[in-house]
Amino acid sequence: MWSKPKNRKMAALLAFASAANPVPISGLHKFYLQQPLWGVLYLLLAWTPIPKVASVIEGIWYLSQDSEEFDLKFNGGVSSEVKPLAEAKGVDPAKVGAIAEAVRQLDQLRADGLISEYEFEQKRRQLLERIA
Template identity: 35%
Template sequence: MRQKSTAAVLAFFLGGVGGHKFYLGEIGWGIIYAIFFWTYIPTIVGFVEAIVLVSMSQDDFDKKYNTKALMGYESKRLTRDAIPPQVIVNIGDQAIAANQQNVPPSLAPDTPVDQNIAKEALDRRILKFCQTKGEVTLLDCFLEIEEVPRNILESHLENLVRAEFLQVTNRATDGKIVYRLDN
């Protein structure tokens, strides 16, 4: 996973030769910077990019540079657009997602404990699905767990990967991103 501070330091000190571009996975831009380093234009742009990187929020940095590393192209494409905040409501065995503005008071989780229970129920459901199928894609999860919006499902998958319950790999046959239980 790429670090914002490392990218900013590389942009400041090695921006003229594109060191930060190579680090951030923008190889084409890195080569262009390296070719034109003698003009000092990449050096000036590197200083500006160092300032931009330092002032960028961690969430914006992660969306731009770390989403592909964690979840692959599919995740980057799906999380590009802002989606209104969602809440998971636990009703019996089902987790139902709804916009926070539209949740009737009787169904809204009253306490953080209720919210945690709903999140854990969805996590268990995802893990059981992965255990049953062996390996699943985001689309498989989305089709299996219909009542949960894609952005919430995706964030739960990312959290399960970070918590090391799931592994993210590419399927050998078609290159698709798949999730497997981390044994």
């Protein structure tokens, strides 16, 4: 149902919203975190204070975890934070920018007919290998 990684701040917000909501709707955060059985249990117990108290505790728990711990538990280890590719690989962004500019210049040379497709591809691969 949810294809994107879960965000711990959104999960905490839904948990607090479930607890603060005067209408007996609890467990929204459980559905968000793909725990529908718990979500249904919270809905069934919505007439008691148990889900509201549990939601507050869980909201605090989600916020107290660091991103890696949350991702390990609720995203299968996949990070919910979006990082630039260069930062994720530990590469200098200035170096990536220079290589991207060199590839653009190569592409222009190819478009102008000054180098062949084969030469373009070989040079492009050499430049991209410098990033990794």
